[in-house]
Amino acid sequence: MTGGLQQSDTAPDVGSGAARASYPRTRRVRFRFADGPIGKYFVDDDIVFSHFVAGLSGGFPPGEESFIRSVRRFADQISDPGLRKRVAGFIGQESTHGQEHRRLNGRLIEMGYRVGWYDRRSVIRAQKWFEQKVHGHTHLAMTAAAEHYTAVLAERVLTSDELQALPGDPEVWNLINWHALEELEHKSVAFDVYRATGGSETRRIAVMAAMMALTLPFVLSSLAVSVACDRDARRRPLRLARETHRLLTGPLFRGLTPKLAQYLRPGFHPDDIDTTALLDRWRAELFGTDGALLDHLK
Ligand SMILES: [Fe+2]
Numbered sequence: 001m002t003g004g005l006q007q008s009d010t011a012p013d014v015g016s017g018a019a020r021a022s023y024p025r026t027r028r029v030r031f032r033f034a035d036g037p038i039g040k041y042f043v044d045d046d047i048v049f050s051h052f053v054a055g056l057s058g059g060f061p062p063g064e065e066s067f068i069r070s071v072r073r074f075a076d077q078i079s080d081p082g083l084r085k086r087v088a089g090f091i092g093q094e095s096t097h098g099q100e101h102r103r104l105n106g107r108l109i110e111m112g113y114r115v116g117w118y119d120r121r122s123v124i125r126a127q128k129w130f131e132q133k134v135h136g137h138t139h140l141a142m143t144a145a146a147e148h149y150t151a152v153l154a155e156r157v158l159t160s161d162e163l164q165a166l167p168g169d170p171e172v173w174n175l176i177n178w179h180a181l182e183e184l185e186h187k188s189v190a191f192d193v194y195r196a197t198g199g200s201e202t203r204r205i206a207v208m209a210a211m212m213a214l215t216l217p218f219v220l221s222s223l224a225v226s227v228a229c230d231r232d233a234r235r236r237p238l239r240l241a242r243e244t245h246r247l248l249t250g251p252l253f254r255g256l257t258p259k260l261a262q263y264l265r266p267g268f269h270p271d272d273i274d275t276t277a278l279l280d281r282w283r284a285e286l287f288g289t290d291g292a293l294l295d296h297l298k
């Protein structure tokens, strides 16, 4: 399906037909989770926050594989060479994210987190069945909307001193920062494929409205189940209440709805939110001359 799509490993550049966008770069990285023990509550010794991050990590690999399938459904209709190159970078980045999160998820499962179900064969089968039942542009609109979620969260992670100051396992932080950087690098690719292949504004906005209605209940209920399955956590109801309040009013969730709702505006484009300077700073920080993750590149 992806015939002719080569993964880009070149410096950012401007693609024709997508003047504000750049080519996402596929970096083959490998994190070293096995090098040291990860504390059970690996984010700020916070039970709820740690379960939340574990749930995100559990959902990423199958979610990102669905994103890739949604874009590949339209690969044959993309004629713009710049966009084809960006799609190749998007696929390369998302598949690497999935691989590294699966490696982290293996550790999380050993630590007692119930994140294995996301990857269960029956769940993947149901996911693929659903994808085939909906219109290709609905599937792609779901990806474009999800990419807005990840871009908003990524921007928060990379700009918030409060989040960056949270104590946690350093290698998990490395993974989060690398993933956030690349989410911002490719934030408009699925969106531009959707537009270039004739996806309508009505469908794009309707899909996002539905996702905004469903996401919070899904996230909160899966978080509640995850915490409820944790015997140590169950014994501390007051701490759980305090930490849940702190998570929902903290730098990740505070003011999140208006940021997500920007996507509902007719004519919105992900590059309307300028993250160029932020990307430059983090590219240098992680992969520049003295980049913190240079030694993680394969
Ligand atoms: Fe990703």
Ligand SMILES: [Fe+2]
Residues within 6 Å of the ligand: 094, 147, 150, 183, 186
């Ligand atoms: Fe993404």
